[in-house]
Amino acid sequence: xxxxxxxxxxxxxxxxxFVGYYVVWSVTPSLHTPLMSVTNxxxxxxxxxxxxxxxxxxxxxxxxxxxxxxxxxxxLAAVNIFGGFLVTQRMLQMYKKKKK
Amino acid sequence: MSANLSAFxxxxxxxxxxxxxxxxxxxxxxxxxxxxxxxxxxxSIIVTFLSVGNLGTGFVYVLIFLLIGGSIGAFIAFRIPMxxxxxxxxxxxxxxxxxxxxxAIAAFLKPEAFNLGSLGKIKLASLIEMSLGAAIxxxxxxxxxxxxxxxxxxxxxxxxxFKGQHFINLILGVSILFLIxxxxxxxxxxxxxxxxxxxxxxGVLLIIPIGGADMPVVISMLNSYSGWxxxxxxxxxxxxxxxxxxxxxxxSGAILSYIMCKGMNRSFFNVILGGWGATDQTSxxxxxxxxxxxxxxxxxxxFLMKxxxxxxxxxxxxxxVAQAQHALREMxxxxxxxxxxxxxxxxxVAGRMPGHMNVLLAEANVPYDEVFELEEIxxxxxxxxxxxxxxxxxxxxxxxxxxxxxxxxxxxVLDVEKSKSVLFVKRSLSPGYAGIDNDLFxxxxxxxxxxxxxKMTEEIVKSL
Numbered sequence: 001x002x003x004x005x006x007x008x009x010x011x012x013x014x015x016x017x018f019v020g021y022y023v024v025w026s027v028t029p030s031l032h033t034p035l036m037s038v039t040n041x042x043x044x045x046x047x048x049x050x051x052x053x054x055x056x057x058x059x060x061x062x063x064x065x066x067x068x069x070x071x072x073x074x075x076l077a078a079v080n081i082f083g084g085f086l087v088t089q090r091m092l093q094m095y096k097k098k099k100k
Numbered sequence: 101m102s103a104n105l106s107a108f109x110x111x112x113x114x115x116x117x118x119x120x121x122x123x124x125x126x127x128x129x130x131x132x133x134x135x136x137x138x139x140x141x142x143x144s145i146i147v148t149f150l151s152v153g154n155l156g157t158g159f160v161y162v163l164i165f166l167l168i169g170g171s172i173g174a175f176i177a178f179r180i181p182m183x184x185x186x187x188x189x190x191x192x193x194x195x196x197x198x199x200x201x202x203x204a205i206a207a208f209l210k211p212e213a214f215n216l217g218s219l220g221k222i223k224l225a226s227l228i229e230m231s232l233g234a235a236i237x238x239x240x241x242x243x244x245x246x247x248x249x250x251x252x253x254x255x256x257x258x259x260x261x262f263k264g265q266h267f268i269n270l271i272l273g274v275s276i277l278f279l280i281x282x283x284x285x286x287x288x289x290x291x292x293x294x295x296x297x298x299x300x301x302x303g304v305l306l307i308i309p310i311g312g313a314d315m316p317v318v319i320s321m322l323n324s325y326s327g328w329x330x331x332x333x334x335x336x337x338x339x340x341x342x343x344x345x346x347x348x349x350x351x352s353g354a355i356l357s358y359i360m361c362k363g364m365n366r367s368f369f370n371v372i373l374g375g376w377g378a379t380d381q382t383s384x385x386x387x388x389x390x391x392x393x394x395x396x397x398x399x400x401x402x403f404l405m406k407x408x409x410x411x412x413x414x415x416x417x418x419x420x421v422a423q424a425q426h427a428l429r430e431m432x433x434x435x436x437x438x439x440x441x442x443x444x445x446x447x448x449v450a451g452r453m454p455g456h457m458n459v460l461l462a463e464a465n466v467p468y469d470e471v472f473e474l475e476e477i478x479x480x481x482x483x484x485x486x487x488x489x490x491x492x493x494x495x496x497x498x499x500x501x502x503x504x505x506x507x508x509x510x511x512x513v514l515d516v517e518k519s520k521s522v523l524f525v526k527r528s529l530s531p532g533y534a535g536i537d538n539d540l541f542x543x544x545x546x547x548x549x550x551x552x553x554x555k556m557t558e559e560i561v562k563s564l
Contacts, residue, residue: 006225009335009343016347019118024352027124029448029473030462032356032455033185035124036323039349040192042117042137043330046199047166048110048148049214049337053206054165055158056213062158066210071165073202076195078169079176084192085138086177091185091459092134095127098467 034091041084047077106151107340109143114344116140121348127468144341182463183420186319186452187251190244193322197240197303200329201296204234207336208292214337220287226336231280231292233332235299240325242303247318250307251452257312265309272302310371313417313494313533315452316360317371324353356454363448363474365500365511393529393541395548398559401488401523404547406564408485410441412477414514415457416450418491418526422553425464428490431557432466434564443480444471445514447495478515487519489540491553493532499539506536522546525556 027035053070054062116136123133149159180188207214207230208222216226249255276298283291310318331346361368405411413432419425432442444466450457461471481487489496496516500508516522517540524546531537540546549556 005338006335009338009340012340013331013335013343013347016114016118016344017351020121020348020351021355023118023121023348024355027121028126029359030446030455030458030468030471031124031127031130032359033189033453033459034130035121035352035455036189036319036356036453037185037192038120038124038134038137039323039352040189040196040326042120042141042345043196043326043349044199045113045117045141045144045341045345046196046203046330046333048144048339048342049203049207049333050199051145051148051162052152052213052337053203053210054162055152056206056210062161064210066206066213067158069202069206069209071161073199073206074162074165075169075172076199076202078166079173080192080195080199081141081173082170083173083177083188085134085141086174087180087185087188088134088137089131090177091182091462092127092130094182094459094462094465095130095468096462096465097127098469 031092031095034088037084037088037091041081041088044077044080044084047074047081050074050077101147101150101153103151106147109147110339110341111344113140113144113147113341116143117341117345117348121352140341182459183423185459186315186456187248189453190248190251190319190322193319193326194241194244194248196326197237197242197244197329200237200326200333201234201241203333204230204237204336205292205296207333208234208289216336222287224284227284227287228280229332229335231283231295233329233336234292234296235276235280236325236332237329238296238299239303239306240322240329242300243307243318243325244303244322246304246307247315247322250312251315259311260308265305269302269305272298272305276302306372311533312452313449314364314371316363316449316454316456317357317368319453320353320356320360321372322353324350324357327351327353360449360454363512365508391542393548394544394546395550396523397549398556399563400547401549401556402560402563404521404523405435405440405486405488405560406438408440408520410443410480410484411435411486411488412481412484412519413442413444414487414489414492414496414516415444415446415461416490416492416495417452417456418493418553420451420456420460420491422491424490424554424557425460425466427554427557427561429461429464429466431561431564434561438564442470443477445474445477445481446471447474447492447514448512450492450495474512474514481515481518484519485521487516487522488525489516489522490525490557493526493538494536496540497532497536497538499536502539508536516540517543517545520545523549525549525551525553527552
């Protein structure tokens with residue numbers, strides 16, 4: 001019997017939760033704020049779905065309702081991607097060691 | 101680009117995202133980690149363009165919208181003051197949530213584009229995944245908006261509660277499940293829209309009863325939700341990068357919520373089902389007798405600290421409100437010139453989000469190796485001459501260790517009272533968020549400095 005591809009995706013999902021669990025526990029508490037901003041930035045990879053939605057259908061009629069939702073989602077996700085990574089970078093730049 | 105090849109690249113993005121989080125295990129590797137994250141994102145976006153292949157006029161529009169969003173994001177990222185970080189993160193979470201809702205709507209309206217069947221005949225599994233993604237996304241969106249408004253001070257930070265609140269939430273939650281069930285049966289878009297609207301409502305109702313100082317838990321929880329929403333959409337789109345990221349972000353937020361709850365010795369449900377402030381009103385007014393308090397001025401404080409050999413600084417939310425971190429650093433510099441050993445003690449729930457104090461101190465150029473977590477530094481208070489408490493309150497209250505009747509009993513606290521003398525900067529004797537008196541105010545070795553945190557610190561700098 002063949003295995004449903006859904007099971008593979010579920011396996012990836014569950015394994016990733018475990019990876020996330022161990023990786024996040026190893027994050028130093030002083031970097032918890034950058035952790036939140038960077039997780040926020042990477043969860044905006046949802047832009048992938050937004051792009052597919054925006055480009056769906058024929059190219060003559062690119063502003064159907066579903067495409068418009070796609071474009072809106074692109075804007076929202078793009079704010080997060082740029083904003084999230086840049087603000088994380090800005091914060092991380094400030095963490096300095098004692099000058100000896 | 102073939103589906104298999106692009107799936108492979110999405111996997112690479114997922115791994116780069118894992119490395120991005122891994123980098124945060126120490127400040128030295130963190131910047132590199134952030135670049136991994138950016139690379140992962142770039143790969144995902146480019147691969148998506150190549151696999152859609154339709155690079156006509158639509159593509160130009162996509163780029164335009166991408167740039168519009170990107171410039172807004174970049175503008176915000178450069179302009180935002182560090183003290184506003186909690187509301188920024190809450191605001192960003194709301195955007196992820198809304199984006200998830202929009203993608204789910206688009207997938208529902210045009211399932212062919214995502215290989216999910218056709219309108220009215222969407223595959224059952226995809227329908228469940230997208231409705232879960234949409235519902236969690238909507239809760240994340242409206243919940244984060246409320247959190248944002250509370251943190252920004254546009255909405256009062258005090259808990260808003262009414263009778264039957266939990267009952268209504270329960271009913272709404274059950275209705276959402278029913279709507280998903282009927283949606284799967286009938287494929288009718290009415291159920292889908294009703295689902296989205298109800299979920300928005302749940303998000304609002306879930307966050308309004310939670311008070312300001314519980315925000316660290318709320319922000320972490322919403323962080324987690326935004327991850328689960330992304331994962332739900334990832335299953336719908338059969339996209340590995342989204343599934344991996346969703347799982348990472350979801351577990352990251354859950355762990356942070358756990359750490360925050362532990363920092364307050366409260367269960368997650370206790371926080372979600374309503375704040376301290378709401379339940380302990382009675383203990384506040386009860387036995388309030390006038391106890392003697394010693395108060396001093398900046399000169400006294402400067403004298404004490406100058407003659408100390410070691411000083412521990414305990415910052416809290418009040419420091420963020422007063423923007424006192426830079427003045428604090430100047431004070432510490434002056435003390436160091438006098439040969440005083442200075443370190444900082446951070447309680448896990450100090451501030452309005454995890455790691456809030458650390459970022460503010462880093463902004464004021466405090467080296468991170470002078471900043472310690474509760475477990476690392478708590479034993480040092482016994483050997484320290486002066487503890488300088490600036491803007492913290494409940495997290496220093498010794499009652500948490502001695503009085504089993506107290507609502508904060510069992511909460512890990514900084515053993516500030518063990519130091520030889522305590523300088524407590526505060527505007528008045530009013531109780532903190534937990535609504536209880538701080539025993540520390542009345543101790544013999546405590547000197548209260550009644551003033552704004554920033555002004556007091558600046559005056560101490562002058563007297564040093």
